[in-house]
Amino acid sequence: MNEEQLKRLSLSGLAAAVLLMLVPQDAFAMHIMEGFLPPVWALAWWLLFLPCLGYGLVCLRRIVAQDSHQKVLLALCGAFIFVLSALKMPSVTGSCSHPTGVGLAVILFGPGVVAILGAIVLLFQALLLAHGGLTTLGANGISMAVIGPVVGFAVWKLACRAGFRRDIAVFLCAMLADLVTYFVTSVQLGIAFPDPQSGVVGSLSKFMGIFCLTQIPIAVAEGLLTVMIYDQLTKRQLITTGDVR
Template identity: 70%
Template sequence: MKRCTTKTALTWGIPWAIALAILPAPAMAMHIMEGFLPPYWALSWWVVFIPFLIIGARQLGEIVREDSNQKVLLALCAAFIFVLSALKMPSVTGSCSHPTGVGLAIILFGFRIVSVLGGIALLFQALLLAHGGLTTLGANGMSMAVLGPLVGYLVWVVANRLNLRRDVAVFLCAFAADLFTYAVTSFQLGLAFPDPQSGIMGASAKFLGIFCLTQVPIAIAEGFLTVLIYDQLTKRHIIPAQGH
């Protein structure tokens, strides 16, 4: 199997990134929007998110030190997360439905690295596109860049141990990471805005029920797209066929 080279990855990856970037993306929606969470919860999620950023940054440094050629793949994964998660559909008030794009990074580098790549994508979207926000970046980071990827990684590991077809394993990883991101978001909103009768879990279930109307088909589409991208990367020997 040939090793990834900067020239090969750039030649193939940049056209994909440009093609995705020019797709129309509605700007009327966001992750959990700026100022939507009460200050206590916004700060709490930031405190929880920061240790994962530190862990991810350390792993990022280790990957780059071991093989500098991985910088291009890391950049490609970050761009994939940024572009896909910027394609949004209105959903629950104060939030939205969107792909997450984290499946490819999970498969290539593991789930810990996604805390940094996803955090960077969320930061740029908050600053440049008014998607999400700085106060809610901790909450959005925990759902899209930590817990969603963690579940996607566990699904990837189990799928491989069961010797499922590679395309099926890739699909399940991306699908699970996407969908669980919104299970976490629903719980975050339920914590901040509990239902007067059914409490936190009742509110979370209601939020998740609304999200699922748009998020399930989005997660399916993201799963298939990730399979296509992964397949093209392996066919061009940019990544090993076995993945992470």
């Protein structure tokens, strides 16, 4: 019964993802778009992302080997990331912002697996939604699937050890993983495109002013949504507190 419920949730996420594919969307969003980064930076971020993918594969194999039923829950987390990170909301200067959706997977499986889930999501979004790109997938993966989840996981662990209520710990993990993702993206753009007068610092402050501030309400909303999803999974005994990493 529990597995059947998980399958239904995964199918619902897949249906939402298909709907998102069918709706025309502006291609310029917070994922760094195809060809936007200078080649040297695109390559550098790819080289940093590849070892994270290798570690993620090791984590994924270990989780599946321990319990093959976790495949369905992994699929649900992947669908959650796909749907939320494809929801592009108008920001400023003609750009867009979106949630990341990584908090749930970080809590249930740890940050290593999120590198694989995030890479799959970013690949499909680049190919099917013109959201992000292949050359910039390494940079987008580092921000959304590596550094954001690692910070979220650290916050989750610290909050649990500090005795915070479980829902507050979930909220902080999801919210801060989202905000850190946008901070890292701002850094990536700032160092790739330094301001002619104020250099990297000036460029970084401009990108952070555009994206990080407008992302705060979205990050709060994502934190609340993740709390609701986590609460429903625990109420239906699809996960227990012993399942989380």
